[in-house]
Amino acid sequence: MLARGSGPEQRTRLAVQWRQISWIACWIALCAVEALPACPFSCKCDSRSLEVDCSGLGLTMVPPDLPAATRTLLLLNNKLSALPSWAFANLSSLQRLDLSNNFLDQLPRSIFGDLTNLTELQLRNNSIRTLDRDLLQHSPLLRHLDLSINGLAQLPAGLFDGLPALRSLSLRSNRLQNLDRLTFEPLASLQLLQVGDNPWECDCNLRDFKHWMEWFSYRGGRLDQLACTLPKELRGKDMRVVPMEMFNYCSQLEDENSSAGLDIPGPPCTKASPEPAKPKPGAEPEPEPSTACPQKQRYRPVSVRRAIGTVIIAGVVCGIVCIMMVVAAAYGCIYASLMAKYHRELKKRQPLMGDPEGEHEDQKQISSVA
Template sequence: MPNESQVLVLAVVWAWVATTASTGCPKICECKWRDGREMVVCQKANFIDVPRGLESTTQVLDLRHNNLRILPRDSFAYSGLLNLQKLWLNFCNIMWVEKGAFRELTHVKELDLSNNFLRDVPSGALADIASLRELRLAHNYLTVLSATAFLFSLDLVELDISYNKISKIEERALRVLGNLEILNVAGNKITFLNSTELRPLQVLRVIGIDDNPWDCDCRLQQLSHWMRERKLTASTPPSCSHPSWLYGRDWQALDDKHFLCGPHTMAATPRILATDRDNVTLMCRVESEVEVIITWLVDETPILNTNMTHRYKVKQSGDPDRQLYVSNFTILSVVREDQGIYRCLAENRAGTSVTDIMLQVSHEVVEVRSENVEQLFMRRGLLGAVSIVLFLVFFTCSVMYCKAKDIRLQVSEDNSLRTTKLTKNLHEKLGEYNAGHDSNSNIQTHDTQSWVICDSPGENVQTSDLTMKSGQEPNKSSPKQPLLIGAATSRVEIKKQEETDTHTNTEYEMYPERFNEENVLYKEINRHPSYSSLGNSLHFPDLLDLPKSHLSDLTEPQKCEPVQRPDEKLLLGTHRSCISSRRL
């Protein structure tokens, strides 16, 4: 049996083995303590992803010289490395950092992404590292520093974006970094840096701006003044690339008189159209801080006053206080061969500036102008005249239409009123006639509402009963006998219901009450009837137009011979309308 000392030794050994196995340090990595921090170094391990199984207490992770290429979302959260403070990812061929790649890394203070293939600042991914103090993006492929590049890294103290391809720094890209102390923008393609971007950096103490193609003109003068005021000196002296007379010189040591801008030229009239044999003047305005030399060129050939037998005149004037110079170039008696492009070249110690003026010469200019004006006025006048005529025609048609409509309405009302009056008179006269006829005989009168108009000459229209005995219901089964108006002669026939033929006897045997008191009034009237026109072009025979002698005959009871045929037509005039009458 082992004694107590042996048991204790074995326990310590097993504890050490278990502790060593639980650390999870990969064989290819090196786990150690450095500067009081637990550090894992995995350089040149050919990792394509963040290694897993590392101790969660790791504070410094060195993954330099691996092949990560892309950092996906939650790359470090899945590995459990939530206590990282320093993360070195340089030389990892990283081309893209996805938003959320650094999620839950709230303790990271230092991030190194140098020597990769990044083309933009990974602003979205940096938003998860709120406590970031040092950011290195040197030796990448950044081209533009956008205004929102460091919007989520406001606590940066050190920023290294050197040796990229940055040619433009947008406004507010750097001024938001109020805690910045070290700025390195060396080795880019920056030609101008606005001093307003650096003035808010009150604690800035180190700046690297060398190895850039600086334009040492009047714009850079403000940056030079600011660095002198702050007594801030670049780590490596910056040199001028432009203008040529300042090439290679340290612009921090230049005086204000050296920071000059090149001239700025403007053409008073960029294009001139002249008439043959006229005098033409080309004007060029130049803005310059110092004296300037102005030269006119035609086909890259300088023009002097002595050339071309004094046809060319050049006159210059200037106002140094206003930094404005004017050059007038006059061509006497221009010809077609003078047209072309003339160049105004201005040059001072800072550089040159050129503007072009086009001259066209034509003997048809005046004619073309007058013709264009005449055509313009004729076109507008013609359009105006056509518009006026169309308006007048439309107005006249509208007035005539309104008047015609009013006349039609008035005629229609008059016709309706006349028709109503005539119809009323006709009904009254017919009523008087029927009343008088009924009072002098036992034959019942016609009801005026039982008249029916037949426009078709061959149709027989049946009507309702003209007369009925008082208190007697109409016999629905009795046949209706029509009274017709023909075209040969005019007759009014009241037929008797008793028939002597076989058909009539049969009806009498079936309906004896229909034939008890039936008589027929038969009277010829040997004249054409008059017509009362109704609104719908139908015509009623006007019985009141009959002669008084005939009317007196009609008022007296007449005895007529029995009618042998059940239907006999009475024709009145030429209008074939049918009036049927039946008596029960």
């Protein structure tokens, strides 16, 4: 009887325990569902790699409900033209951000302020014209940066000061004409630099960057072709193979600028100077200070100046040789005419009948003349 009575009590006890376990399991499941990040509408999310792919959706703004644990965010091939400063707030785990092929023209100063773990940033094929020097100061782990195919005309000093881990940098197809060496010196880990397809002016402003390129290549860095656009003498040539003698005139410019800084500054030089006031009748016109802008001296590269000097020296040598040839020809003509005259006189002096003694004497005279 005890064995039979213990059955219902045991089943009741098991049922109560099962209900408790079920409630606990449901509570854990609900908590897990709430803890899982929600995927933005129309985007594709991978829970394993924590990647959010919102590319090619025609987005005009960044989705506001991005999961905080996102590591990779793809926003390429959209219609983003402006980004608010809080677009990537609270995404401290983000490591890779791709904003390529959009219509961005400028970036707020603090837009990447929360991306402290960012290692790759793609901004290829946008319309970015300027960059703030503090734009990347909060991303010290950045390794790959692509700024190609934009409208950058210059890079602010200090832009790369907080990027000691940067390994690859692309500046291709922009509007860069020169670069400052100090901007790139903090990049101690840089291995690849792309600067092609820019309108480079290979003048004094690019001389120091040429020194840095030589040092970068010497330590094993890879650099594509930096083809000169100006001056015409260097058009199409790689800046790295241009000899340093081409920039000797830069020291002359520096000396002139330093000496000019000691002069008393005069009125600003303007191309369109105001018309002088008409003098009063009967009064002598007062001399007016010259307001004409002095024409800036154009320095020619050393190769051009050496070529001109070579042409002048060659012309002088050729002229001397021609004069010597003319003198030699005149001397030959005079000598030939004298000899012909002598032979004519000698024939006149010969007797009608042969005289062996006279002929012998004449031969002696001819040999002595020769």
